[in-house]
Amino acid sequence: MANVADAAPGQVGARSRPSIRSMLAATEIDLRLFGMLLALALILFIFNVASGGTLFQPTNMVTLSVQASGIAIIATGMVLVIVSRNIDLSVGSLVGIIAMVYALLMTNWLPNILGLGADVPFRWAIALAIGIAIGAGFGALQGFIIAYVGVPSFIVTLGGLLSIRGLVWYLSNGAAVSGLDPDFQLLGGGAQGSLGGTATWIVAAVGCVAIVGLLMYNRGRRRRYGFPLRPLWAEVLLGVVGCVAVLGVAAFANANLWPRGLADRFAAAHNIPVPPGGYQIATGFPYPIMLVIGVTLVMAWLATRRRFGRYVYAYGGNPDAADLAGINTRWTILKTYVLMGVLCAIAAAIAAARLNGSTLDVGQSYELYVIAAAVVGGTSFAGGVGTIPGAVIGAFVMQSLAYGLSFIGVDSPGQNVVAGVVLILAVGFDAWNRRRTS
């Protein structure tokens, strides 16, 4: 890839008839990420054809996205854990215990212990803050044992997987708990748990401004320092493609409407006359998707724009070099696990909100899907390699497969067979591709 970029300007043939490859190189976009997006589009397209064109209906795509959100959120943290040559098997159990804590907080602990009845505003935020604190606490404990005591992360988090899942049982005496605050349930998405049409357009517009602003800011900086610049057409192309994609996704989300009965009731309650075709309210982006977008941006920022991220990658590339550079590597590792705990708390909120409560097995097997998402998204177990957006795309690839298969009538065991085979194929293809290019 690098060779193409270097050689292209000098070759007359390449200039007169630029290949797609050299043009892609000029935009400096991540080819792996681009390839993954193509693969995701291909998967969705195939299932859409197989299902006779019904998969692409907005309501199905929104459901698919909401189902992928929890895994996608945790996968962004798993990237940093795997990049720094560790693993976290405890995420499923962490999601389980925090989801149970949310349910118990709202049904029992908040009103009976803290005296915060259902009429107290922002109970959802109080519960979320407590959940995040618990997640960070478990993460810090596991991270401490891994980084400072020196027990391998596989062992520590395997122990976490078993023992934390056991604690869930003790919390609720084995019972399922239901009845969350209506506010909290909105975190799970659905018609009301979405931004609505107008706010979705505003978010999309902000996204477009941010894309263009970032491109211009980076170009300005590179020019100020006299570094080589991307060709102008490439900058414009990136800006246009980025904005079109954001606006397109927003339009698609806004094509998803409230269910007919719910919309009519809303109209009746607000004294709006119902038109003949039924009253139409756009759902727009569901809150879980907003959480995915927010978490992805923050995690990508941490990974690429902060010292913390730089140290995680440097440690993964060469632990000795990081130590000799005077980096506090233990503290860095501990922080990756604290982050995982926080992300598990966010994913647990989505899971509990969707269930309107919690059961003993919420989050079961999450660790496997999360690791699969990170790995399909290009994270390498050798350490030092992996991207946050890649893992999010990986989560959507895995969920698209599962959803698409169920859509065409394949049962759950069949979905697992396919998911496992795809995981191996994805990593196998990646290994083959690396050998070929290096």
Add this chain to the structure above:
Amino acid sequence: MTAEAAPMTTAERTPLVEMRNINVAFGGVHAVRDVTIDLYEGEVIGLVGGNGAGKSTLMRVLSGAHPADSGEIRISGETRTISNPRDARELAIETIYQTLALADNVDAPANMFLGRELTTRWGTLDESAMEDATRKVMGRLNPNFTRFTQPVKSLSGGQRQAVAIARAVYFNAKILIMDEPTAALGPMETAQVRNLIRQLKTEGIGIFLISHDIHDVFDLSDRISVMYHGRVVDTVNKGSITPDDVLGMIILGKKPGDVTQEEVAQLELRG
């Protein structure tokens, strides 16, 4: 030139580095025994010895990678504690490791600034400023270097070495430790590194040069310290000794005067 000049100046000035009675043991293995060594401004000390003689361990003490069990380190006459790499860096001690301590998966600017990143006023990494600084330093060290935004694993041995040396140069090292700096390099690149060492020397930087290559050592050093089984056999001015004498010291662990005829005969048999 240094053969006559060095003894005189060493008597007059305060050494840049004085390591006194340094001991390091790994479990039962005494890797460094009671070693005393010093280094002056603009001086290159060649540190030679067989495998496991304790050269690298001694230098790891100075670079903060492995604290000494006992002994004293003075920098410019003041007693200092060096218990980790950060301490060493604050004293302007930079190290270029035998294993090229680079993170392969990140680019040259990231490696050059590893642990000492430049940040913007918002606390984020200032990639442009780091790339700019790297371009400037590399322009001086290796003008052919162009791969500023690719992971350093795609670089040649010489380019990687240049990144490691650029790190030391950029941060104004006063004391430079080079552990086998030319071991992984081709002839052209070795010549470049040699020129660089001479240049740094004229800038007043004191250099500890660990090398297996006796020619390198004789070419570049002012004084040569020979280590054997954790001890310093002797430190001698380059002009007052021959390469054969140094080889003898490396193999037998004795000063040339102390070597018996029998041992010389054995040496000649081996040679």
